[in-house]
Amino acid sequence: MGCSEWKYLIVSCPHCGGLQVARAGAKSKTCPYCGRRFSLLKAKVYGKARNGREAVEIVKILKYKKEGGLRKYIPSDDYGDSLM
Numbered sequence: 001m002g003c004s005e006w007k008y009l010i011v012s013c014p015h016c017g018g019l020q021v022a023r024a025g026a027k028s029k030t031c032p033y034c035g036r037r038f039s040l041l042k043a044k045v046y047g048k049a050r051n052g053r054e055a056v057e058i059v060k061i062l063k064y065k066k067e068g069g070l071r072k073y074i075p076s077d078d079y080g081d082s083l084m
Contacts, residue, residue, distance in 0.1 A: 008055035010047040010062065014038050019046065019062050021055040 009022045011029070018033035022040055030037045046062055049055035 005050055006048040008049040008052060009040065009043075009045050010049065010055060010058050011040060011043040011045055014043060019059050019066070021049075021052070021059060024048070 006024050009024050010019065011022050012019050013031040013034060013036070015036045015038065016031060016034040018031055020029070020032060022029045022043075026040055028037055028039050029043075047055075047058045049058055
């Protein structure tokens with residue numbers, strides 16, 4: 001897939017770590033969580049998306065994984081070691 005097809009980047013704020021969507025080609029972004037502006041050229045990129053809907057879904061999945069997935073919501077006795 002050519003790079004011109006990626007319209008959005010999933011990045012994290014270098015100041016607070018907040019995951020967010022940025023337009024590919026933009027040089028900087030203001031974090032909606034901490035309000036600080038940061039360079040997208042130096043930001044950690046977690047993924048790329050072709051459209052906004054796909055980008056939002058990727059952010060949801062990454063936040064879910066970052067927060068511990070189901071382990072955060074279900075006591076360990078309920079699922080044993082079946083979840084990674």
